Structures are given as C-alpha cells and as structure tokens.
Amino acid sequence: MAEQPLPATAREWHLKARPDGWPAPTDAALVEAPVRAPRPGEVVVRNRFLSVDPYMRGRMNDVKSYVPPFRLDQPMDGGAVGEVVASAAEGIAVGDTVLHSQGWREYATVAAGHTAKVDADRAPLSAYLGVLGMPGLTAYAGLLQVGALQPGETVFVSGAAGAVGSLVGQIARLKGAARVVGSAGSAAKVAKLVDEYGFDAAFNYKDGPVAEQLAQAAPDGIDVYFDNVGGEHLEAAIGALKVHGRAVLCGAIAQYNETGRPVGPRNLALAIGKRLRLEGMLVNDHDALRPQFTAEVAGWLADGSLRYEETVVNGIEHTMDAFIDLLRGGNTGKMVVALD
Numbered sequence: 001m002a003e004q005p006l007p008a009t010a011r012e013w014h015l016k017a018r019p020d021g022w023p024a025p026t027d028a029a030l031v032e033a034p035v036r037a038p039r040p041g042e043v044v045v046r047n048r049f050l051s052v053d054p055y056m057r058g059r060m061n062d063v064k065s066y067v068p069p070f071r072l073d074q075p076m077d078g079g080a081v082g083e084v085v086a087s088a089a090e091g092i093a094v095g096d097t098v099l100h101s102q103g104w105r106e107y108a109t110v111a112a113g114h115t116a117k118v119d120a121d122r123a124p125l126s127a128y129l130g131v132l133g134m135p136g137l138t139a140y141a142g143l144l145q146v147g148a149l150q151p152g153e154t155v156f157v158s159g160a161a162g163a164v165g166s167l168v169g170q171i172a173r174l175k176g177a178a179r180v181v182g183s184a185g186s187a188a189k190v191a192k193l194v195d196e197y198g199f200d201a202a203f204n205y206k207d208g209p210v211a212e213q214l215a216q217a218a219p220d221g222i223d224v225y226f227d228n229v230g231g232e233h234l235e236a237a238i239g240a241l242k243v244h245g246r247a248v249l250c251g252a253i254a255q256y257n258e259t260g261r262p263v264g265p266r267n268l269a270l271a272i273g274k275r276l277r278l279e280g281m282l283v284n285d286h287d288a289l290r291p292q293f294t295a296e297v298a299g300w301l302a303d304g305s306l307r308y309e310e311t312v313v314n315g316i317e318h319t320m321d322a323f324i325d326l327l328r329g330g331n332t333g334k335m336v337v338a339l340d
Ligand SMILES: NC(=O)c1ccc[n+]([C@@H]2O[C@H](COP(=O)([O-])OP(=O)(O)OC[C@H]3O[C@@H](n4cnc5c(N)ncnc54)[C@H](OP(=O)(O)O)[C@@H]3O)[C@@H](O)[C@H]2O)c1
Pocket: 053, 054, 055, 134, 135, 138, 159, 160, 161, 162, 163, 164, 165, 183, 184, 185, 186, 189, 205, 228, 229, 249, 250, 251, 252, 253, 254, 255, 281, 282, 283, 284, 326, 327, 328, 329, 330, 331, 332, 333, 334, 335
C-alpha cells in the first residue's frame, strides 16, 4: 500500500486541570498539534478507535500509582487501534492495523516495538480494545487465575454490564459455574444480563442495600466475587462469601471520584473465620496467559457462545464526554470512541 502524505497537524486531547472529584469537560482540551514523521524504528498510526477506561481517572490525579499520572498540557494516552500510514520500521507496512497506547489523538507517532499487529479480518478493530484486548484479558485472568473458579461454584460480579463484568459472567458460565449473579446500575442493564448474557440472577444496586439484594440472588452464598466496584459491594460480598471463598479485587469505581473517606468494607474480620482470600490484580501481570486467552475467547466468539457489546461514541471531539459518561454508567459493554 502506498504511503499517504501526513497532515501537518492533527487533534489531540491535553489534560488542562486535575479534577477534584468528578471530572468536568473543561479539565481537558482538544488541541491542534504537529504530526511528527517517523524516525527509524517508528510508525505513524491513524487512529480509528480510542479507548476510554476507568483507570484513566486515576491518571488525572497527581499521585504515584502503578501507571504514571497524565501530565498537564501534554497529550493523554491510552489504548487505541488504527492503521499505519507511514512506516520507518522493519516488519510493519503501511496499511497494517496495530494496537498501541497513544490514544486520545488522531495520529500517533509510535515506536514499532510499542505496537502489536491486529488482524482486521479476524475481528472488528474495536474488539481489540475490548473483548479481545485489555478488558477481555482482565476478565479471563481475574476469574480463572486469580479467582481460581471451579466448576459448580457460584460467582458474583459487580459492574456486570460493563466491558470486564459482562465477560466475567459469561466466562464463568462457560467454565461451568453453577450460578452466576451480577449487579448493575439500571433496570435495562439488569434485564440484559439475564435475558442476553445468561446470568441466573441480577439486581440494580441502586434499588436497595447490596447485601439484601445479593442474599436474595444467591441465597446459599457465593464462592467467587469479582469486584469492579469496591465499597458497599465488597462489604456485601465478604458477608456472602462461603468458607474458602475468593474475592478478586479488580477495580473500585465507586470511589474513583469520591473526595471523602472511602466506605467500608467494615466486616473484614469475617475473612479470618471464613479463611477468605482477597487478592488484588493487575492485568499487566497476566501477559503469559494472553495466547490461551486469545485462542479460547476467539473460539467462543466464533461459535457464538460469548457475546459482547460496545457503546460507540463518534468523533474525537466527544472523547472527554465519553470518558465522563463511562464513569456515570452511560455505557453497556466497552466504551470506545470511533474516529472517521
Ligand atoms: N485491575 C486491572 O488490571 C483492571 C483492568 C481493567 C479494568 N479494571 C477495573 O475494572 C472495572 C471495570 O472496568 P471496565 O473497563 O469494564 O469499565 P465498565 O464496567 O465498562 O464501565 C464502568 C462502569 O462502572 C459502573 N459504575 C460507575 N459508578 C459506579 C458505582 N458508584 N457503583 C457501581 N458501579 C458503578 C457503571 O455501570 P453501572 O451503570 O452498572 O453503574 C459503568 O458503566 C473498573 O473498576 C476498572 O478500573 C481493572
């Protein structure tokens, strides 16, 4: 494929202010910036889909974490997939499609070693940001490796209609869980979990205390809790976990925008008598599982036993709105931004 002329400039999102509590649209700005031609070993990617993810909220704070904070007045980054439009790297040609981590922008000049080729014929490009990408691996590794799910067990997952959660529930079922319970934040999401994703029971956590609703949905208790939410959900799950139960601590989205002291769990001492294992996880630790994950998930997608959904927002100018909407629960499945 012939090299295309690069535009002199393109748009990218800069962090302008560090949010205190909920982010505001004005905390970031879309600015025009030069597109740099590739140096040896680099490629230029025209991004087609940008990922917005909950962990980006933490990167807007100026605190040390497992990923460095975004810098003020600099482009934010994150997952993206797109098409190579210029290449000065061996092994990557113009026209190849790649996954990389310079999202939040239209064009990215990236070291080839920081890209991974993806096959646009095997799956839609956006799937590499979701079901076949980071959230998919998080669900797979978290449930099977960290949660050590065994056939016949009962699983509870919060954030169950989101990118990670919707896959956790379905993978649990595919791996022989006896009962799968999910919680989500709207009646429509709850209905979808049961009607389309094969959950045995689901509830809206906004309808009443989580502990009470969980006791109804899983009257005999749970073996594995996949935690995307923290706080009240985690406390309820600790109460419901059986002896030798496991909690996979994947996310705590209920507190990402909280400015006060986090709520609970106040019943952690129950972990002693029940010999619970509560284990934090980071998807980056599970790279070795990627080939197995890709093969198994691709198989489930091909035979129709795994479903996935995306909430697609069109236009780079709406990326910050899409990110804020994600934190508010405006998405079902993976939230992505499509660029023309
Ligand atoms: N540890 C890791 O390596 C890793 C990797 C990926 C993701 N994560 C974590 O996994 C979780 C899910 O990520 P995702 O990418 O799949 O996002 P997601 O679930 O697709 O989107 C976030 C969802 O969180 C829910 N939410 C927002 N505020 C909430 C609250 N106060 N209480 C309960 N639910 C709330 C919303 O759904 P409702 O409408 O249901 O409220 C929203 O749709 C996040 O906590 C994320 O940080 C961790």
